[in-house]
Amino acid sequence: MRRSPSRVLSSGTTRYVAGRLGQALLALFGVVTIVFFALRLSGDPARLLVPDGATAADIDRLRDKLGLNASLWDQYLHFLGNALHGDLGYSYVQNRPATDLITERLPYTANLAVAALLLSLLFGVTVGVITALNRGKWQERVLMPIVLAGQAMPAFWTGLLLVLVFSVGLRWLPSTGYDGPLSLLLPSITLASLSAAAIARVTRGAVLEQLPLDYMRTARAKGASGFRLVSRHLARNTAIPVLTVAGLELANLLGGAVVTEVIFAWPGLGQLTIQSVSARDFPVVQATVILASAVYVVINLCTDLLYGVIDPRVSAGGKGEPA
């Protein structure tokens, strides 16, 4: 007696999706909690928020205004409730809701991150496939050192060198600020360099793992090679590890964007974060971390759910985590 495959699939899928959703919600809740308590690490946030040279009375007034005289538990519940309503606090420097400041800057960072992710996928997958299919040949010997070097280059150094060569030396490209699509070029290459190296290594590993398998031998025996071999036979079977690392890399892109934006004076979230840190505008920093985490959690949720579409065994098997 076999159950029909479609039923097995659907009940397994539902459980998988529900489990994964629950995990994501829990993660978000945890992030909000961590961020709330991170600000308490130093003791009294009011002391952090007042400008230098404020009197004790000033601090007390601020404590009152911020509701810091309530119990920690009440404050936490309050913070949680507000976060649920999309209220992530108020900027003390600009006197506006933190979320407003963030939504103004978000498009710039999104532009940069998407451009960088596309660049790194394009470069990483191409290099990964080429080096795997040409093991021991000149392609591998030329490309692998580049990948290893790319992995050891911190974004801020890559960025400085790019500016040094292309803006200061050759004067081809603008070094800072945002004017037109050309100014996106250097920052997105900077941001993409590390992820590209990581994606290249994972792609290469995934392809190497598939090569000795029977279906690949069959495909090759049938005369498939080059582009056809990759697109028809390899793509689906190597997509999951590549997607996983691309999802993980997104966190790196969001973090790396801070340094990259500072180097290129890019008016995005990263710069806002650093400006807020130096202005001691902690609600804005808090809000940025929460928002970035939310984006990261949602994207990883999406990649996990995509596994089920690419490889039905994932959701049918009910294996929640591919890790």
Added chain:
Amino acid sequence: MMKRLRAAAGVRLPLAILVLYVLVAIFAPLVAPYDPDTTTLAQRLMSPDAHHLMGTDALGRDVLSRTMYGTRVSLLVAVVAVLAAGIFGVALGVIAGWRRGWLGAVIMRLVDVVLSVPFFLLAILVVAVLGPSLVNVVLCLALVRWPRYARIAYSTTLQTRDRGFVRAATATGAPAWWIVLRHVLPEVLPVTIVVGTLELGLMVVYEASLSFLGLGVQPPTASWGSILSDGQQYLGSAWWLATFPGLALFVLVLAVNLLGDAARDRLDPARRTDVRRSRIFKREVVTA
């Protein structure tokens, strides 16, 4: 011949480089040609020459000497952060894997949560709140990185506790702490050492990134990140400020990464492919 060369490139050369950095860090006062903090305004922003091999900065300080002293900060922060995160993470991971139950569940959910924050942002928040200093940089890196070790220690402990020698030890009535120390930890440590080596390069990069943003060690202490940050201001007139400390950082991270790869290959030749690593170690590769 080729094989030998490759083996040398894989382990010996990176090891030699690492030893060189450690020696420079320890003996910085002996090998540095100048005092790293002495300002000589008459010699500001001098390009590299025989007296100042890496030139001087905006305050006339010798960049080579500052880069050598920067090795101290870099290695100290990286090593202590890896040790702190490793010890904390392994302890929690082993406890979670051994006890399981609600305690294990709570610990592992916490691991999931910390891993779902883009941790460089979390690090920025923590350092910003605590105030920038050497100790706080180490503390904050350890706080955001321990889940890596906890996850790997957890899964290794889970696998180990069901193996014959552990069951045998349990059957003889050995106390739990003894079994964990004698049988579980020796299984857990090799994998965590590999993770630690791979993390070491990351920590060097993060310390430099935080210093670059002005959130690391404070002036006048020399750090590669802060020299590079100065370099950014003088990109148009003093290219050497933005290149040499970055080169020092790059070579160190490359050497450490190669050693980490070699350690991983030696630990388990079956896990040589990068895919497996991405799944098992769930490692994020150098960012920031």
